[in-house]
C-alpha cells in the first residue's frame with residue numbers, strides 16, 4: 001500500500017488554547033522523533049481556563065474537528081482545562097480515533113515521583129480556574145494515591161503572562177506570590193510536590209520555585225503524556241515506520257489568530273526559531 005494512504009503515516013494532532021501545549025509537543029518530539037505532528041493553538045479564543053465547562057467542551061470539539069479533518073491518527077489534548085472538561089465528549093465524538101489527555105499522565109507523574117514516600121503527602125496543583133473547579137486532578141491523583149492531601153490553586157493570570165512571553169522577573173514573581181498567599185493556613189503544611197497543572201506553566205517553573213522556596217519538586221504532564229502516546233501507538237500498530245517515505249511536512253502549525261504572534265511566543269516555548277510564514281491561520 002502507498003504510504004500516503006496508510007494510517008500509520010498520518011500525523012499526530014495536538015491542540016491547546018494557545019502556545020502552552022507546545023511544552024507537550026516538545027516532549028513528544030523528543031520521545032517520538034520519527035512522527036509527524038500538526039499543532040493547533042486556538043489563540044483567538046484563549047484563555048479557556050476562565051470559561052464555563054460547556055464553552056470549553058464546545059471550543060475543544062471544534063478545535064479537534066479541525067485536526068480530524070486534516071487526517072490524523074491520534075489526538076493529543078495538550079491542555080489541562082480541555083482534558084478535564086471535554087475528554088469523554090471528544091472520545092465519543094471522534095471514535096475510534098485514540099484521544100489522549102494530559103491530566104491522567106500528570107497524575108501518574110506525581111505518583112511516580114512520590115512512590116517512595118510513605119504516608120500522607122501534600123500536593124499543590126496549580127492550574128486554571130476551570131481545571132481546579134472541576135476537580136479532575138484530585139480525582140486522578142486519588143485514584144492512584146488515595147491518602148494524598150491535594151490543594152488546588154487557580155492561577156489563571158499566569159496563562160496570559162506566559163502567552164506574553166513573560167516567564168520571569170519581578171512582575172511575574174509578584175503575581176505568583178499573590179496566588180500562593182491565597183493558600184493561607186495550607187501553606188504552613190510542608191509541600192511534597194507542586195503540579196504544574198496547566199501546559200502554559202512549565203516555562204514559569206523557575207519563577208514559581210523562586211517564590212515557593214527551594215527543594216519542592218515540580219511536575220508537569222509532558223513526559224508522561226508522550227509515554228502514553230507511544231504506548232497507544234504501539235498498541236494500535238500505528239507507530240510511523242522507520243523506512244519512511246516522504247509524505248508531507250513533519251511539523252505543521254495552525255492558529256486561529258495572529259500567526260506572527262504565535263510564531264514569536266511559540267518559538268520561545270519550543271526553543272526553536274519559528275517564522276510567521278510557518279504558521280497557518282485557520283477559522284474554526
Ligand code: DGL
Pocket residue numbers: 016017018020021046047048049050078079080081082128131159197198199200
Ligand atoms: N494551557 C491550558 C491548560 O493546560 C489552558 C490555558 C487557558 O487557556 O486558560 O489548562
